[in-house]
Each structure stands twice: as C-alpha cells, then as structure tokens.
Amino acid sequence: MNSVSMTLDELRTLARAKLRLVGLAPDHADAVAETMVAGERDGCASHGIYRLLVAANSVAKGVAVPDAVPDITEPAPALVKVDGRGGFAQLPFERGLPLLVEKARRHGIAALAVTNSVHFAALWPEVEAVTAHGLVALAFTPSHAWVAPAGGTKPVFGTNPIAFGWPRPGRDPFVFDFATSAVARGEIELHRRAGKPVPEDWGYDAAGNPTTDAASVLDGAMRTFGGHKGSALAAMVELLAGPLIGDMTSAESLAADGGRMGSPIGGELVIALDPAGFLGAGLAGRFAAAEAMFDSIEGQGARLPSARRYAARATSLRDGVRIPAQLHADILAIGSNG
Structure with a gap:
C-alpha cells in the first residue's frame, strides 16, 4: 500500500x-x-x-534543548516575554498564552514575545488558540536565511510567515497563515522526497540560476512571493520578531545552527487585540458588519482563507x-x- x-x-x-x-x-x-x-x-x-x-x-543534532524550562517575565504592563531556554517554541507559547489573554482583556491590546526557541511549525495553531478567547490575533516569526530578496539570488530572509485570526462567534475563526516566501520550505522538501520537480518560480540553485530541481532550491535560495511586496513583508517580519524582541535575524539563526541542519532558532511575536475593549456596546453591530463582508466574499463563489x-x-x-x-x-x- x-x-x-x-x-x-x-x-x-x-x-x-x-x-x-x-x-x-x-x-x-x-x-x-x-x-x-x-x-x-x-x-x-x-x-x-x-x-x-x-x-x-x-x-x-543538539539544536533543541529537550527538557528546557520556559522562563516568563513581564517587561511592561501589556507585554509578556517567554524565554524558551533553547527548547521548542510550542511549550513557551502554551505557558505564556494565559497571561497574554489576561493582559489583552485588561489593556485592549497585548503582545507575547517568545524568544530563544526552536521553530518548525505553522503559526495558525497559535492564532487559533488566541481567537478561541474571542481575541483578534497576529503572529510573526523569522527562520533560517533561505530566501533571496526580490532582485537578488542569495538568501537573506527566512520563510517569515505572517498569521492573522479573527474570532467568529459560533463559527470557525477567519484565519490566514502564509509564508512570505513563494512556498513553504516543507513543501519543497516533500517534492524532494517524492522525486517531483518544483515550479521554476520557487527558487534558484546555488549559482543563482532558476531551477525546477527541489534539492537544488534547498541548497540555493527560495524566492519571495509577489516580488518586492513579499520581500518588504519578509523584512518586516525579520524586524518585528527579531531585533524588536531581542532575538536573532534569519541570517543569525542560520549562523547559530553551525551547519547542523536543524530547525530555526529565534523569536516569535504574537499580538492579541480585544474587540470588546475597542467597541464596548458596539461589539455586536461591528461583528455583524464583519460577517456581512465574509458573506459577500463567499456569496460570489470566492473562498475564505x-x-x-x-x-x-x-x-x-x-x-x-x-x-x-x-x-x-x-x-x-x-x-x-x-
């Protein structure tokens, strides 16, 4: 079989x-x-x-600390910072989430910075976890320097995903999560494992030439989506979830890996906004307007992310x-x- x-x-x-x-x-x-x-x-x-x-x-390969104990601090009233101590990012996020939710409800907006952690997964589980509390969510994380900027062929950025979540009472939340690269790196790896070519616009080989060979793209550079627009968004993610929260850029993460070929090491920024804090008594009416927008999208046959x-x-x-x-x-x- x-x-x-x-x-x-x-x-x-x-x-x-x-x-x-x-x-x-x-x-x-x-x-x-x-x-x-x-x-x-x-x-x-x-x-x-x-x-x-x-x-x-x-x-x-010794990239992830298997028994790391996350350390939670509160650098400002609306901020939570969780040092992952070199472990995978899932547990630090899980430990910091309750405080993020509490602060968002108290202040209307709050941010969680997960630092010094190993990342390998999508961001939509995090934003879904935030929307489950009735909050709007944004999440960002850099990775290893695998992606060339628009107009170049040498890696600078990570795949640098952006995720967004909007709660919909009684329904699954509106969520999108996409890499700022043309495709997720894991998708290229699955093509390599299956011996399948990739589209030519996914990346370059190590010499900077377009290629359809998955292994060559993995050894060379991936492309951003949307040309200069994706490139600008990738740079934004580098700044928000790297230097802003005191963590590494994708180039620094790759250097820290030291050739071990492990998952990216670095930071993740999650922002939570409380609709009730912004809207008060107007909450139901504004959420109804959001639902009308969703209906207008699906009503013409378009698909919601x-x-x-x-x-x-x-x-x-x-x-x-x-x-x-x-x-x-x-x-x-x-x-x-x-």
Whole structure:
C-alpha cells in the first residue's frame, strides 16, 4: 500500500511516543505532538507528521534543548516575554498564552514575545488558540536565511510567515497563515522526497540560476512571493520578531545552527487585540458588519482563507488520516537500533 490509515488519536500517541523516545520531556513532547497532529488533521502535509522527522533531527543534532524550562517575565504592563531556554517554541507559547489573554482583556491590546526557541511549525495553531478567547490575533516569526530578496539570488530572509485570526462567534475563526516566501520550505522538501520537480518560480540553485530541481532550491535560495511586496513583508517580519524582541535575524539563526541542519532558532511575536475593549456596546453591530463582508466574499463563489483546512478537519475527525507509507516507515524507524 502507498499509504497507512490512522485515527488522530493513533497519530497523536505515535507522535508523543517518538518524541519522548528521542529525549523530549513529556510536557514538550505533548505540546509539539499536538501541532503536528493539527497540521495533519487539517490537510497541511508540509506541516503535519512529516515534521516529526524535522523535530527528531533538531534534538539529535543538539539544536533543541529537550527538557528546557520556559522562563516568563513581564517587561511592561501589556507585554509578556517567554524565554524558551533553547527548547521548542510550542511549550513557551502554551505557558505564556494565559497571561497574554489576561493582559489583552485588561489593556485592549497585548503582545507575547517568545524568544530563544526552536521553530518548525505553522503559526495558525497559535492564532487559533488566541481567537478561541474571542481575541483578534497576529503572529510573526523569522527562520533560517533561505530566501533571496526580490532582485537578488542569495538568501537573506527566512520563510517569515505572517498569521492573522479573527474570532467568529459560533463559527470557525477567519484565519490566514502564509509564508512570505513563494512556498513553504516543507513543501519543497516533500517534492524532494517524492522525486517531483518544483515550479521554476520557487527558487534558484546555488549559482543563482532558476531551477525546477527541489534539492537544488534547498541548497540555493527560495524566492519571495509577489516580488518586492513579499520581500518588504519578509523584512518586516525579520524586524518585528527579531531585533524588536531581542532575538536573532534569519541570517543569525542560520549562523547559530553551525551547519547542523536543524530547525530555526529565534523569536516569535504574537499580538492579541480585544474587540470588546475597542467597541464596548458596539461589539455586536461591528461583528455583524464583519460577517456581512465574509458573506459577500463567499456569496460570489470566492473562498475564505482556512476554509479548506476546516473542511479537511471535518473529514479527518470523522475518518482519520492517511500517511504516506514511506513517511510512516521513516517515523517508525525513529529511535530504533536498526
């Protein structure tokens, strides 16, 4: 068979077990596994259980501290800072979220800076977690310097995603999460694993030439989306989730990796806004206006961002997921002596 059928609970159990086997402390293993299961559940294969191989590699290469204890501080009334102490970013975010929510409700706006952490996942789980509290959310993180600026062919930026979440009472939130690169790096890696070419506009080889070979793009430079617009947004993410919060740029992250080929090391900025703080008694009316906008989008046949994820989620919650057989075998081999 080319794929293996699993329930989400089976996938979660496997992910937790393998993460603990490679040395992650239980609280880290549980938090990291949940993001992988969420990606697979929502049809995002490039950020799903494939990332278990990525996480295991980062632990094995000494990039991620497996038992790091996050340190929470409050540098200002509306700010939360969580030093991840070199561990994966999921647990620091989880530990800082309650304080972020409390401060956003108290001040109308608050920000959470996760620093000194290892990143490998999408940002939409974070913004969904914030919108679950009725708050609007923005999130940013740089990565390794894999992406060339518009007009260049040498890496400067990370894939540098931007995520946004808007709560919709009684409905799934409006969420988008996209890299400022032309495509997620994990998508190129999946093409490499499958022996498939990539579109020529995804990146350059090490000599700066356009290429359709996935491995050559991984060894060379990816492109930003939208030319100079994506390039400017990538630079914004570098600044917001790097120097602004006292953490590294993507170039510094890659240098700190020292050739270990681990996941990016650095910061993440999450901003939460409380609609009730801005709107007071006008909350219901303004949220109705937002719903009218969503209706006008879908009413003409256009798709809201995240709609495909929610559709995939409904299916996988009912039927489970199918994992490529080779990927499943690679995951089972993690921690084996063979």
